[in-house]
Amino acid sequence: MKLRSVTLNDVRQFTSPVRVAGIGDGVNLLSAPNESGKSTLFDAIHAAFFIPHRSAKIKSLRPDVGGNPEIEVTLEDARGPLTLRKRWGRGPYAEVWRGGQLVAKSDEAEAQIAALTQSPADGGPAGLLWVRQGVTALDDTDKAAVKTRQDLLTSVTGEIAALTGGKRMDRALARAREELDRLVTLRGAKAGGPLDTALKAVAVLETRVSELNDKASKLRAALGERRGKRRELAELTDPVEVKTRTERLTQADAAFKAADRHASQLQAAEAALKAADLALQAARREIDNRARTVQAIETLTVQSTAAQAAAEAADARATEAQTALTKATETHTAARKTLREAEAQMQAALKIEARRAEVERHAQLAETLAQAETLAATLPALREAAATGPDARQLQALEDAAKALAIAEGLAQAAAPHLTFTPRPGAPAVTLDGTPLDASPHAITQAVTLDLPGLGTLHIAPGAGDAPDRLAGAQDDLARALAQAGTDAPEAARRAARARVEAAQRLKEAQEALKRLAPEGIDSLRGALARLAPQALPEAPDLPTATDAVERARTAETAAELETARLRPGFDTAREAALGARHDLGSLSQRLSDARADLTEKPDAESLNEALAQAETQRQTASQAHQALAAEAPDLTLSRAALNRAQSVVKAADDAINTLNTALAGLDATVAHLSGEGVEEDLADATARLSAAQATRDAHEREVAVLRCLIGALEAAQSAARDRYFEPVLTELRPMLRLLWPGAELSFDGDSLLPVELLRDGRVESIGTLSGGTREQISLLVRLAFARLLARSGQHAPVILDDALVFTDDTRMEAMFNALHAQAADLQILVFSCRTRALRQLGGTVLQFEHVN
Amino acid sequence: MTDGFRFLHSADLHLGRRFGSLPDGVRGRLIEARHQIIARLAQAARDHGARDILLAGDTFDSETPADPTWRQALLAMGADPALRWWLLPGNHDSLAAEALWDNIARIAPPNVQPLTQAAPVELSPGVTLLPAPLPRRHAGRDLTDWMPAAATAEGTLRIGLAHGGVQTFSEDASDEGIIPPDRAATAGLAYLALGDWHGQMTVGPRTAYAGTPEFEEFRHAGRGACLAVTAFAGAVPQIERVETGQFDWTEQPLSLVPGQDAAAALSALLPPSGAGRRDHLLRLRAQGRATLAEQQALRDAAEAAAPEFAFFALDTATLDTEIDAADLDALDHGGALRVAAEALAAQARDPARAEDDRRIAAGALNRLYAYLSEGA
Structure with a gap:
């Protein structure tokens, strides 16, 4: 699509028709001073394509004096020339003319106009370059337009916004997210939010409905049960039923009593019959007893005679056995007497033997006593000897003192000066303390006098020193030890000590011997001896002889005893047999006597037969009476069962009535309680509320679904637009940038898609630090890049630049002109500017406003 | 009775309904309006010269209304002793609600009469009411079937009072008890006053649903109303719609x-x-x-x-x-x-x-x- 002319009437300052015609391909320039209508033309072109003719959003295009804006745009598309006409306000219309013919009007015209700027099938930016920076159809305000024109860099934002939906997309997303956030979070319904409230309300009401259903069910059940019980009670208390039960009970009671009476009579008859039976049996027994007694008397008489003979024979055998036994007993008694006498003799012999031993013992004791007294007599001398002389301690002290003296003497000898005299031949004898002095050395341990004949005497003193003292001390010690030992010489002391030891040994041996002889002392020994004073021994046989006599007597006694024992059982048996026979005879005699007495007491046989006949007659009478009653007897068991049944029926009815009344009281209370609460009303209400709450919940859930669907669609479209167009636009932009700055690169923020840094001449510069000229140049190039992108997609969109180069210096302006011309090969570019002189070198088609007559 | 017998026919007051599905702000007003409908019905009766007000069932919304609901309703009905209220147990407040009807029988003012028996009741000399109370929520049979055989004196004006559907448009689709549309004719009724259908509807010249006097849901548009009826022996009754609903x-x-x-x-x-x-x-x-x-x-x-x-x-x-x-x-x-x-x-x-x-x-x-x- 390429614009060819634009005609305005009643648009802002143009209250009479003006036209900009002759718009050519490539670059077109409308250069005019401010307030000449360039921006009005820009806005009019925008309105012609984007504002429906019935829209009220044309207010900003109305002239101040009023009027109905009209715009006519001629253009060319792939099918040829085309004219669009629109009027807003009063008498609005939209028309599309092609080839001098009206081809569409009103909404159809709008549809065809919209199709001219239709976005590509993939959703690319359509009519993008018709729109000023960031301005879109529905938020078009003068304020926004002015603001966007003030900063051309925002045109980049505008292009990106048009691509990604811009502020409107953000607003829609924000609104949808805001409303979704009110309803849900990532974890589900938002606490306290409408959906959460609805869900909770549904839960509460479901619980409420459930509870009320339970209550209603309970109430209905109680009502049903009460109806049933009332019906049952009515049946039970029905007067006819009550009367029937009572009559049946009365009848059953009367029947039972009659049967009971009859049963008593029958029982009496049975008793009478039994009594008659017993009497008859007794009569028969009497007769039998008498016969048995007569028979017994006869039998006993025979038995008594036989028993008498047997008793006499047994007596004879017993007497014989007794005689033999008596004889054997006497023999035994004599043998026993002989044995006792022999044993007495042996006892006497034993006593004499015992007295003889006592005599021998007395003699031994006397000898022992003599030995003991002898030993006892030696003890005092031995004790004295054992206490005489030095004891072992004293002897040891003496030995120690003697040893010390020997040592002291040795030391004094060694320390003393020695005198050795060697006489000359013929010299006179020399004496030492009067003793001739020989040639051996003499130790001078004390003052001595040497007589030197012819010479005088020589006194020699050993001089001072401790050896003499020590020797004297040792001698003193020895003297004291000797004194304590009671001797005057060590050897004497040693002999005395040995004598003491030997005496002690002998004393010990004597004491031990005495102990053995008289362990309990000599006095005890003397007492024992005195008690064994010897007596004269009596006359008695010797022990062997007495022993022999005893043995013989014992053998005889044993034999006699055996004989007696042999005869005694026979005697006993015979005696018992005799006693038994006598007893049998006595018993039979007694029984016979008793039987005869018994027979005497019994009635005679005739009387007994008469009694029997009478008993048989009575028994027959009783039997007939019993049979008659038994034949007429009613069934007492049946009567009792009938009575029990009638009673149980009445009792069961009474119990049931009581139970029913109790149950009905409880059910009445339950029904009164529950029905008074209006359970069913509550249930109906709660059910309706639940239904409403569920509808509300469903509506909120549907709202969530709608919002998620919308957010998903918006985010997907935004993301797809960024992915699809961002890189291609950069590709288009890169060569244009390098027309101005060789090797330059522009980097963009990944989220906002806005340029952030410019790399040129090896330096990275933040967009914010760039000059106004550079920023507007970048903006213009970005827009051209989008135009190129559209052109490559087959949609040639005019690029309209409204005061796009305000800050660019002349040098850079040339480069921009070249860039515009370079891109204009297949684009139509309209440049509106007030910089008349600066743009004079731009070239291209020059446009101007023309008044139309 | 050449002047005819005039009475007010209403039904389905559903006192005690709470409107839980509606916002709090309006809920209280709707509840109060339901209570006030008693006074408006009384006023309508007075305005139309009727002494008797026949409520054809579902006076209460549940079998166990809260004490304030039924106590205050009885007090409101007793406010004008010159009027007489005839209360028929419907499916919502059937006779299974023993506690409710026991309580009403026990403490209702003299001018409030619960109709708990399917037996003739004299409304006025020469005028007999034949009520068909519901023994339980789902009757399962035609409760008006006794009316043809109900004996009344020669020349008596017989008025039937029943609750339930004559077609499958019953408010409760599970109700199996269908009242024959020609019951007025077969039972010699001067008028058969019906309840259950909340909208007002004339089934025949002598049979009509009064509808609820105060709507409580969107099923029926407009405002609730009742019927002022003048019954004649041997002639078609005069039936006049009287709007009573506030909302x-x-x-x-x-x-x-x-x-x-x-x-x-x-x-x-x-x-x-x-x-x-x-x-x-x-x-x-x-x-x-x-x-x-x-x-x-x-x-x-x-x-x-x-x-x-x-x-x-x-x-x-x-x-x-x-x-x-x-x-x-x-x-x-x-x-x-x-x-x-x-x-x-x-x-x-x-x-x-x-x-x-x-x-x-x-x-x-x-x-x-x-x-x-x-x-x-």
């Missing part, structure tokens, strides 16, 4: 086509503006198709009108969205917004999608339109 219940379809002024179409269905709207419950079911803009206009119009009504609901669940190119252009001519809008439009039109998914997509598109229209 007007209206449910109407709102059919739309693209290009139609949706707001104007909605406005055309609204009752005249005025104080009466406060007692009007209105439910409009939008159907057909409408563009995004038209739906937005419809929503705006509904939102503007709703506060004037006791209850106002616009149901757009079955309204399809007409995806209009101009609407999409209004969203954006290109770019991501346009792509998103077209994607949603495609989903909304995609027959392969489930209807609910299509409606959600259409809803999302409508929502996008609404968001972008805000402050435009």
Whole structure:
């Protein structure tokens, strides 16, 4: 699509028709001073394509004096020339003319106009370059337009916004997210939010409905049960039923009593019959007893005679056995007497033997006593000897003192000066303390006098020193030890000590011997001896002889005893047999006597037969009476069962009535309680509320679904637009940038898609630090890049630049002109500017406003 | 009885209904209006010279109404001792509700008579009422079958009173007890007063449903009413409709086509503006198709009108969205917004999608339109 002319009437300052015609391909320039209508033309072109003719959003295009804006745009598309006409306000219309013919009007015209700027099938930016920076159809305000024109860099934002939906997309997303956030979070319904409230309300009401259903069910059940019980009670208390039960009970009671009476009579008859039976049996027994007694008397008489003979024979055998036994007993008694006498003799012999031993013992004791007294007599001398002389301690002290003296003497000898005299031949004898002095050395341990004949005497003193003292001390010690030992010489002391030891040994041996002889002392020994004073021994046989006599007597006694024992059982048996026979005879005699007495007491046989006949007659009478009653007897068991049944029926009815009344009281209370609460009303209400709450919940859930669907669609479209167009636009932009700055690169923020840094001449510069000229140049190039992108997609969109180069210096302006011309090969570019002189070198088609007559 | 016997015929008061599905604001008013209907019926009887008011069943909404419900109702009926109220147990308050009818029999004022036996009752000398109380919710048989054989004195004016359906249009579809439409003729009735059908309907010259005097749902449009009847021996009774309902219940379809002024179409269905709207419950079911803009206009119009009504609901669940190119252009001519809008439009039109998914997509598109229209 390429614009060819634009005609305005009643648009802002143009209250009479003006036209900009002759718009050519490539670059077109409308250069005019401010307030000449360039921006009005820009806005009019925008309105012609984007504002429906019935829209009220044309207010900003109305002239101040009023009027109905009209715009006519001629253009060319792939099918040829085309004219669009629109009027807003009063008498609005939209028309599309092609080839001098009206081809569409009103909404159809709008549809065809919209199709001219239709976005590509993939959703690319359509009519993008018709729109000023960031301005879109529905938020078009003068304020926004002015603001966007003030900063051309925002045109980049505008292009990106048009691509990604811009502020409107953000607003829609924000609104949808805001409303979704009110309803849900990532974890589900938002606490306290409408959906959460609805869900909770549904839960509460479901619980409420459930509870009320339970209550209603309970109430209905109680009502049903009460109806049933009332019906049952009515049946039970029905007067006819009550009367029937009572009559049946009365009848059953009367029947039972009659049967009971009859049963008593029958029982009496049975008793009478039994009594008659017993009497008859007794009569028969009497007769039998008498016969048995007569028979017994006869039998006993025979038995008594036989028993008498047997008793006499047994007596004879017993007497014989007794005689033999008596004889054997006497023999035994004599043998026993002989044995006792022999044993007495042996006892006497034993006593004499015992007295003889006592005599021998007395003699031994006397000898022992003599030995003991002898030993006892030696003890005092031995004790004295054992206490005489030095004891072992004293002897040891003496030995120690003697040893010390020997040592002291040795030391004094060694320390003393020695005198050795060697006489000359013929010299006179020399004496030492009067003793001739020989040639051996003499130790001078004390003052001595040497007589030197012819010479005088020589006194020699050993001089001072401790050896003499020590020797004297040792001698003193020895003297004291000797004194304590009671001797005057060590050897004497040693002999005395040995004598003491030997005496002690002998004393010990004597004491031990005495102990053995008289362990309990000599006095005890003397007492024992005195008690064994010897007596004269009596006359008695010797022990062997007495022993022999005893043995013989014992053998005889044993034999006699055996004989007696042999005869005694026979005697006993015979005696018992005799006693038994006598007893049998006595018993039979007694029984016979008793039987005869018994027979005497019994009635005679005739009387007994008469009694029997009478008993048989009575028994027959009783039997007939019993049979008659038994034949007429009613069934007492049946009567009792009938009575029990009638009673149980009445009792069961009474119990049931009581139970029913109790149950009905409880059910009445339950029904009164529950029905008074209006359970069913509550249930109906709660059910309706639940239904409403569920509808509300469903509506909120549907709202969530709608919002998620919308957010998903918006985010997907935004993301797809960024992915699809961002890189291609950069590709288009890169060569244009390098027309101005060789090797330059522009980097963009990944989220906002806005340029952030410019790399040129090896330096990275933040967009914010760039000059106004550079920023507007970048903006213009970005827009051209989008135009190129559209052109490559087959949609040639005019690029309209409204005061796009305000800050660019002349040098850079040339480069921009070249860039515009370079891109204009297949684009139509309209440049509106007030910089008349600066743009004079731009070239291209020059446009101007023309008044139309 | 040449002057005839005049009485008021009503039914289905359903006292105790709570209207749980409606918003709190209107619920209380509706409950109170149901109670006040007793006074309005009494006034209608007085206005029409009737002493007897025959309630043909379902006076109470449940078999076990709350104590305040039935106690206050009895007090209201007893307010004018010159009137007599004849209460027939219906399917909602059948004789199975023993507690209810026991209580009524026990403490009802003298001018309130529960009809718990299917036996003739003398309304006035020469006028006998033949009631057919429901023993339980579902009678399962024709309870008026005893009326033909009911003995009354020669020349007695016989009036039948029953509750149930004469056709399958009974309010309770499961009710198997069908009253023969010619029962008035076969039983020699001067008039058969029926209840159960909440709308007013004449079955024959001597048989009619009075309908509920105060509607409680949208099934029947308009306001509730009762019948003022004058029965004659051997002549067709005179039956006069007497409007008694306070609230007007209206449910109407709102059919739309693209290009139609949706707001104007909605406005055309609204009752005249005025104080009466406060007692009007209105439910409009939008159907057909409408563009995004038209739906937005419809929503705006509904939102503007709703506060004037006791209850106002616009149901757009079955309204399809007409995806209009101009609407999409209004969203954006290109770019991501346009792509998103077209994607949603495609989903909304995609027959392969489930209807609910299509409606959600259409809803999302409508929502996008609404968001972008805000402050435009």
